[in-house]
Amino acid sequence: MRQTRYHHVLVSVLVAFSACADRAPPPDPNDWPVYGGNDEHTHYTTLDQISPANVARLEVAWTFDTGDAFEGSEMQANPVVIDGVLYATTPKLQVFALNAATGQPIWRFDPNDGEAPGSRIRHRGVVVTGDRVIFNYRNRLYALDRATGTPIPDFGDGGQVDLRAGLGRPVEGLSVSASSPGVVFDDLLILGSSVPESLPSAPGDIRAYDVRTGSLRWSFHTIPHPGEFGFDTWPPDAWQVAGGANAWSGVTLDRRRGMVFAATGSASYDFYGANRHGDDLFANSVLALDARTGVRIWHFQGLHHDVWDRDFPAAPALVTVMREGRPVDAVAQITKTGHVYLFERTTGAPLFPIEERDMPGGGLPGEQLSERQPFPVLPPAFARQRLTEDDLTRRTPEAHASALATFRAFHTEDPFSPPDTSGTIIFPGVDGGGEWGGPAFDPETGLLYVNSNEMAWLLKIAPASDESLYGANCASCHGEDRRGTALGPRLDDVFTRRSRDQVVSLVREGTGRMPAFGAAMGRAAIEALVDYLETGRDVSAEKVGTTPFDLPYRTALFDIFLDHEGYPGIAPPWGTLNAIDLNEGTIRWSIPFGEYPALTEQGLTGTGTDNYGGAIVTRNGLLVIAATTYDDKIRAFDKLTGELLWEAALPAAGNATPSTYMVDGRQYIVIACGGGKNGAPSGGTYVAFALP
Numbered sequence: 174m175r176q177t178r179y180h181h182v183l184v185s186v187l188v189a190f191s192a193c194a195d196r197a198p199p200p201d202p203n204d205w206p207v208y209g210g211n212d213e214h215t216h217y218t219t220l221d222q223i224s225p226a227n228v229a230r231l232e233v234a235w236t237f238d239t240g241d242a243f244e245g246s247e248m249q250a251n252p253v254v255i256d257g258v259l260y261a262t263t264p265k266l267q268v269f270a271l272n273a274a275t276g277q278p279i280w281r282f283d284p285n286d287g288e289a290p291g292s293r294i295r296h297r298g299v300v301v302t303g304d305r306v307i308f309n310y311r312n313r314l315y316a317l318d319r320a321t322g323t324p325i326p327d328f329g330d331g332g333q334v335d336l337r338a339g340l341g342r343p344v345e346g347l348s349v350s351a352s353s354p355g356v357v358f359d360d361l362l363i364l365g366s367s368v369p370e371s372l373p374s375a376p377g378d379i380r381a382y383d384v385r386t387g388s389l390r391w392s393f394h395t396i397p398h399p400g401e402f403g404f405d406t407w408p409p410d411a412w413q414v415a416g417g418a419n420a421w422s423g424v425t426l427d428r429r430r431g432m433v434f435a436a437t438g439s440a441s442y443d444f445y446g447a448n449r450h451g452d453d454l455f456a457n458s459v460l461a462l463d464a465r466t467g468v469r470i471w472h473f474q475g476l477h478h479d480v481w482d483r484d485f486p487a488a489p490a491l492v493t494v495m496r497e498g499r500p501v502d503a504v505a506q507i508t509k510t511g512h513v514y515l516f517e518r519t520t521g522a523p524l525f526p527i528e529e530r531d532m533p534g535g536g537l538p539g540e541q542l543s544e545r546q547p548f549p550v551l552p553p554a555f556a557r558q559r560l561t562e563d564d565l566t567r568r569t570p571e572a573h574a575s576a577l578a579t580f581r582a583f584h585t586e587d588p589f590s591p592p593d594t595s596g597t598i599i600f601p602g603v604d605g606g607g608e609w610g611g612p613a614f615d616p617e618t619g620l621l622y623v624n625s626n627e628m629a630w631l632l633k634i635a636p637a638s639d640e641s642l643y644g645a646n647c648a649s650c651h652g653e654d655r656r657g658t659a660l661g662p663r664l665d666d667v668f669t670r671r672s673r674d675q676v677v678s679l680v681r682e683g684t685g686r687m688p689a690f691g692a693a694m695g696r697a698a699i700e701a702l703v704d705y706l707e708t709g710r711d712v713s714a715e716k717v718g719t720t721p722f723d724l725p726y727r728t729a730l731f732d733i734f735l736d737h738e739g740y741p742g743i744a745p746p747w748g749t750l751n752a753i754d755l756n757e758g759t760i761r762w763s764i765p766f767g768e769y770p771a772l773t774e775q776g777l778t779g780t781g782t783d784n785y786g787g788a789i790v791t792r793n794g795l796l797v798i799a800a801t802t803y804d805d806k807i808r809a810f811d812k813l814t815g816e817l818l819w820e821a822a823l824p825a826a827g828n829a830t831p832s833t834y835m836v837d838g839r840q841y842i843v844i845a846c847g848g849g850k851n852g853a854p855s856g857g858t859y860v861a862f863a864l865p
Contacts, residue, residue: 213491216613235276242857248847280322329387353423365420377419391467403454417441418456438484447539471521477543487611507607511556551758576742610787635729748781767801799827825856
């Protein structure tokens, strides 16, 4: 039975939320105390020493080189700053504390005991609460002493908790981690997770841990168990075998109401769902939960039975908007398709109309697509919604010809044409529209600021085959030719970067979005696969006793649509920065965001680039953001007009969200310069700016 498209239920204990409000003292406005700046995840500050009048005078105050960058590494942390100490992570996911005024190290903790991590790790920061710093490394959740950086023995097992435990089914050997920090409410750490996007995969439960002991206090099953709401939107055994539906971008806290909000990803496997017929609640959903118990208060599913990898890309932002002359507390949710949903906070009632639109049919054999999908009527989309031949690049005649040939080799009749074996173009692309940096919100004006990607993606599905061990298990992400895709790095040179033991360990244990194949392969199969990577001698999956995970199809191609010289195959802008009026439901301004230096030298400016990370907005008029992938800059704009007021060069792309704070009367803006996205050079430096 199909569940209601929009559904809410009030929990009686929350009716009197004001009587049960968390009594935590208000944070110091000089600090940046949590990921995103505040519980509401709005990236907003009242600090005003740096202003539109003087921002052009900013200079580098200090730099801190982690010394941890390696080829392909990234560093996406949004530093936490409390009482003059900055806490963040390195590309290899070591945790450190610095003097926030000077950048001088205080302590550093290496969860890998000096060993190389083996692969790129995407991680966005830490939680600082009381006497401890809490962070995640792969499947391990650590609590460190805030003063010394040493593990706290009475937290979990000697200072760590295994995130694979407590998921209601065996997941030993699977990858379960958390790329985004959680939130602390009362004595609870509430946390989403990162799990593989292919199968086998773990479920994406949202969980609360005791911040003192590490014990599991509650779980919300995003893939419902028998008897739970939404169970009938999946096959009966899905709760035992399906994966994904995880809040990988983090969670958001309404401390006064005792509510926690999450936005979930798609179910695994991303592009074929014949083994998960139904709407698949609570994948692709905005969730409002009781922070004390994990009980669902309301939900909204933005995409039913997703086969396009269009999960909600960022944690919800808690905003206050004006309706009929009065303030209304709300939840704003951006999407990869370039839309903004706006809901009343306690009930989930939409504050702008949402309409159901008919979807194209078709799909691979065995697939059962949703006939309709919801779309917000307002605000207008902040990303282009349809791709035609007229939208292809005309950068040069050769670039246009290359893009046109690719466009005609694939097809894109509708933005929601289902994946197939002939190849489709996904536009808006799977990296957005909106992405994990999330929006910034200005309560003074009601403006929501969103940096957006404008890139199309190519997708081709192929029948699964047991003729090739590599093809059956690895080609989906790393390419048929082992030269890599947007999903996974190249493997044709892996032994120039990793030892054999490291490669075997990665295949067995997985990392991030990569599943752990130890659960599906025996030792002989793993050794045979690594032999192929080393020698080029492949064997069949059947011969070594392993076949693809019960799916008749796999991804044959998944990558950004580029022209023959590696630039986007569509016409600019390729990235934008947008100010959206949530009071009126309009776009106040939109500008191209970012440059390709090589094209700028040729006189082609204003193209925009893909961008990852978010902005911060100040009460006194600034919007500060790095994020752009190829020009290695941080910029400040007039928040009301989009006028560029300042820019500075960085040692690598700042694919992260800045933090701002004040120490001893001086305001700083700090950004993690990690680079490494889409072929850009990697870095490992934090740079802080301040006025002279």
